Amino acid sequence: EPEVTQTPSHQVTQMGQEVILRCVPISNHLYFYWYRQILGQKVEFLVSFYNNEISEKSEIFDDQFSVERPDGSNFTLKIRSTKLEDSAMYFCASSAPWGMGRDTEAFFGQGTRLTVV
Amino acid sequence: AQSVAQPEDQVNVAEGNPLTVKCTYSVSGNPYLFWYVQYPNRGLQFLLKYITGDNLVKGSYGFEAEFNKSQTSFHLKKPSALVSDSALYFCAVRDGNNFNKFYFGSGTKLNVKP
Numbered sequence: 001e002p003e004v005t006q007t008p009s010h011q012v013t014q015m016g017q018e019v020i021l022r023c024v025p026i027s028n029h030l031y032f033y034w035y036r037q038i039l040g041q042k043v044e045f046l047v048s049f050y051n052n053e054i055s056e057k058s059e060i061f062d063d064q065f066s067v068e069r070p071d072g073s074n075f076t077l078k079i080r081s082t083k084l085e086d087s088a089m090y091f092c093a094s095s096a097p098w099g100m101g102r103d104t105e106a107f108f109g110q111g112t113r114l115t116v117v
Numbered sequence: 118a119q120s121v122a123q124p125e126d127q128v129n130v131a132e133g134n135p136l137t138v139k140c141t142y143s144v145s146g147n148p149y150l151f152w153y154v155q156y157p158n159r160g161l162q163f164l165l166k167y168i169t170g171d172n173l174v175k176g177s178y179g180f181e182a183e184f185n186k187s188q189t190s191f192h193l194k195k196p197s198a199l200v201s202d203s204a205l206y207f208c209a210v211r212d213g214n215n216f217n218k219f220y221f222g223s224g225t226k227l228n229v230k231p
Contacts, residue, residue, distance in 0.1 A: 004160075031216055043161070043207060043221040056217035091160060095216070104149050104168055104211065106219055108161040 002026045006092050006109035013082055013116055021077040021112045023092030032075045033093040033106060034067065036060070043091070049075065082116045089113050119144045121210050123222035130198045131230050138193040138225045140208030147213030150191040152182055155205040155224075164206075167191060178202070198229045 005024045013019050025032050034046040047057040049067055064080045075094075079086055089111045096103040120143045130136045142148055149168050153161040165176025167184040175181045182193045193206060208222040 033219070035221075040155075040157075040205065042223045045218055045220070048217040050217070093161075093219075105151055105163050105166050107163065108153070110160040 002107075004092055004094055004107050004109035006090075006112050008112060009110065010113045011115070013114070015084055015116055016081050019079050019082055019114060021079075021090050021092075021114070023075045023077070023109055024073055025075055025092065025094030026096075026107055027073070028096060029094035029107075030097045031055075031095045031106075032067075032069070033095075034077045035091045035093065035108075036088040037091065037111075038088045040089075046077070046090075079114075082114075084116050087114055087116045119210065119212055119218075119220045121208050121220050121222040123206075123208055123225045125225050126223075127226045127228065129228045129230065132200050133197050136193075136195050136198045136202070136227065136229070138206050138208075138227060140191045140193065140222055141189050142191060142208070142210040142220075143189060144210055144212045144220075146215065148189075148191075149211040149213055150182070150184060151209040151211070151219070152176065152180070152191075152193050153207045153209060153221075155207065157204075161207065164193075198227075200229050200231055203227055203229045 007022045032049040047061045048055045066078045091111045092109045093106040095106045151166045152164040172184045209219045
């Protein structure tokens with residue numbers, strides 16, 4: 001079965017550094033999402049992306065965050081100047097366009113564990 | 118406002134007994150409802166969904182869920198729990214008119230004891 005892949009699985013970075021989290025969504029999907037989860041707790045919405053632009057973002061997704069789909073296959077989340085509180089598991093997800101079968105649920109990657117020290 | 122509530126942080130059940138994990142929701146449009154499971158250090162794995170039709174939906178690993186429109190609930194059930202079902206379970210809702218976002222509940226930790 002097709003799957004969403006995320007790299008790296010674990011990233012350790014120093015406070016103030018920039019990090020880029022990478023995701024390869026399922027190939028025919030058009031809706032992309034980033035969520036984060038702190039310490040196995042609640043899954044928090046960050047941003048959704050459709051038609052090469054952000055379609056919705058949360059309050060968490062401030063100016064230090066950005067997303068990009070640079071080459072038609074990858075979907076990246078950049079955190080410009082990391083803070084200690086950015087330490088979390090970051091999940092990428094994708095879903096299909098309406099009418100393409102299994103087009104209502106989101107498929108999640110295995111996550112990138114970001115540790116800011 | 119759209120939201121999902123999972124009132125129990127933790128559910129404990131003995132192996133072989135039936136289990137229920139509760140979920141209630143609030144959306145402005147038609148609700149698309151989902152259950153996901155998360156095993157330790159893993160991603161979210163889709164279990165089942167309700168979009169339309171029969172209120173009782175069946176999913177992976179013997180799980181099922183019942184949509185109740187009047188109570189705005191979508192409880193996850195399994196007739197006979199296994200120790201391997203122990204995991205974190207998330208209920209999610211999507212507004213049928215808005216593909217931009219899935220709203221997740223806070224999660225319920227299911228502990229199945231041998």
